[in-house]
Amino acid sequence: MNAPENVPTCPVLALIVDGPLTAKAETDALRTLRSNVQSGLSGAAIRFEGIVRRDESDPGQAGALRPLAALEYQTYDPMARRELEHLARRIAARHRLHAIMALHSRGRVPVGEVSLVLVVSGGHRAEAIAALTEFIDRLKQDVPIWKRPLWEQPTA
Amino acid sequence: MNAPENVPTCPVLALIVDGPLTAKAETDALRTLRSNVQSGLSGAAIRFEGIVRRDESDPGQAGALRPLAALEYQTYDPMARRELEHLARRIAARHRLHAIMALHSRGRVPVGEVSLVLVVSGGHRAEAIAALTEFIDRLKQDVPIWKRPLWEQPTA
Amino acid sequence: MLTFGAAAACAKADRVTVTVGEGATVREVLAALAEQHRALRFALPNPDTGRLAVNQAFASGDHPVRPGDEVALITLVGGG
Amino acid sequence: MLTFGAAAACAKADRVTVTVGEGATVREVLAALAEQHRALRFALPNPDTGRLAVNQAFASGDHPVRPGDEVALITLVGGG
Numbered sequence: 001m002n003a004p005e006n007v008p009t010c011p012v013l014a015l016i017v018d019g020p021l022t023a024k025a026e027t028d029a030l031r032t033l034r035s036n037v038q039s040g041l042s043g044a045a046i047r048f049e050g051i052v053r054r055d056e057s058d059p060g061q062a063g064a065l066r067p068l069a070a071l072e073y074q075t076y077d078p079m080a081r082r083e084l085e086h087l088a089r090r091i092a093a094r095h096r097l098h099a100i101m102a103l104h105s106r107g108r109v110p111v112g113e114v115s116l117v118l119v120v121s122g123g124h125r126a127e128a129i130a131a132l133t134e135f136i137d138r139l140k141q142d143v144p145i146w147k148r149p150l151w152e153q154p155t156a
Numbered sequence: 157m158n159a160p161e162n163v164p165t166c167p168v169l170a171l172i173v174d175g176p177l178t179a180k181a182e183t184d185a186l187r188t189l190r191s192n193v194q195s196g197l198s199g200a201a202i203r204f205e206g207i208v209r210r211d212e213s214d215p216g217q218a219g220a221l222r223p224l225a226a227l228e229y230q231t232y233d234p235m236a237r238r239e240l241e242h243l244a245r246r247i248a249a250r251h252r253l254h255a256i257m258a259l260h261s262r263g264r265v266p267v268g269e270v271s272l273v274l275v276v277s278g279g280h281r282a283e284a285i286a287a288l289t290e291f292i293d294r295l296k297q298d299v300p301i302w303k304r305p306l307w308e309q310p311t312a
Numbered sequence: 313m314l315t316f317g318a319a320a321a322c323a324k325a326d327r328v329t330v331t332v333g334e335g336a337t338v339r340e341v342l343a344a345l346a347e348q349h350r351a352l353r354f355a356l357p358n359p360d361t362g363r364l365a366v367n368q369a370f371a372s373g374d375h376p377v378r379p380g381d382e383v384a385l386i387t388l389v390g391g392g
Numbered sequence: 393m394l395t396f397g398a399a400a401a402c403a404k405a406d407r408v409t410v411t412v413g414e415g416a417t418v419r420e421v422l423a424a425l426a427e428q429h430r431a432l433r434f435a436l437p438n439p440d441t442g443r444l445a446v447n448q449a450f451a452s453g454d455h456p457v458r459p460g461d462e463v464a465l466i467t468l469v470g471g472g
Binding site for chain 1 (some may be wrong): 396466
């Protein structure tokens with residue numbers, strides 16, 4: 001995954017945020033990013049949300065689906081943030097993005113809440129979609145973040 | 157593109173909006189949609205923005221890039237809205253989405269403003285990305301919307 | 313017949329008149345359009361697959377066109 | 393050496409001690425880890441490609457590990 005050379009600089013923001021990713025956390029982050037993006041160049045902007053699903057397979061029960069209360073994300077700090085940013089920079093250069101923002105949760109994120117927000121903008125749709133797909137694939141390999149299921153307590 | 161049968165119903169919203177798609181237009185539309193989505197099922201939500209780019213190739217000048225002031229979208233009403241909704245329903249069924257919203261502009265949209273917003277949510281990322289890609293490909297074939305370039309006036 | 317986009321630009325009008333016999337199908341209307349409006353030939357869909365909307369819905373080649381129907385040439389769309 | 397996630401669960405600890413000779417490389421540390429902590433074998437990366445972080449950065453198999461370095465086993469991550 002080598003980045004092409006001589007690409008224009010692209011605003012990059014990568015943050016680890018405690019708990020679920022709320023609208024406020026994102027708005028604050030985007031304010032920094034948007035001021036750097038020149039209008040009229042980008043033809044496509046995509047925002048991806050990864051959300052905690054209720055049903056996870058439980059390895060302790062032969063992979064059977066079991067209702068989840070939350071996921072607990074553990075991050076290896078500060079390497080996690082640095083790898084997140086490093087990944088964002090590589091993806092931005094490879095796909096000639098105009099801006100990229102990645103936010104990831106740390107700690108407890110209840111079912112239905114957002115643990116990952118990725119925002120990319122680029123000249124055309126194809127680049128933006130390819131960047132999105134590749135970012136998430138690499139995230140799951142290269143960024144030191146682990147998740148632990150917190151199972152819903154069976155009602156007595 | 158046949159839809160699988162016996163899929164659960166999915167909230168679908170398809171609207172044509174006059175002028176650029178603003179945050180307010182979208183918020184109003186999403187309010188309707190979100191109330192119907194059951195939390196905990198969706199693992200991925202994607203929001204796509206199509207934005208008017210400054211540089212368009214001008215067929216009147218052998219395809220040379222020429223700075224644009226705006227695009228003027230003409231829609232064949234009410235067929236355009238109906239085909240937009242029909243497309244949203246087909247895509248939702250094929251990719252087992254949990255919700256889909258498509259907004260498209262009518263009339264003048266200046267450079268840097270948004271003319272298309274597509275929001276999809278589904279169980280997993282792969283379905284949501286495939287739905288996004290397919291929706292936009294089909295939109296450009298099946299929905300009676302035409303665009304006319306309004307070129308920037310050269311400064312005297 | 314209604315025209316839009318590049319087709320309307322070439323016809324220099326947002327509607328054109330096409331004369332067909334009684335009981336004509338979409339396929340026959342498209343053939344007549346090609347004969348009677350040569351400027352629009354570039355924009356014509358395949359007469360067999362048909363890309364006319366009759367009363368605001370896409371119609372196949374076999375679809376009959378009746379007096380009073382709203383017929384539109386839907387071609388070269390470009391939303392998004 | 394720091395452990396996380398499933399590796400920490402299997403080691404029943406968030407750090408384990410691995411004894412290596414002076415001037416050992418990442419590759420040698422991984423081999424020693426496999427010997428000295430059998431419960432962690434499932435989680436071990438390929439000793440040649442290496443998947444240890446030394447001082448908070450991924451380190452290749454040849455990378456030397458020095459006294460005082462912070463060494464972490466980065467495996468089976470699962471963000472997103």
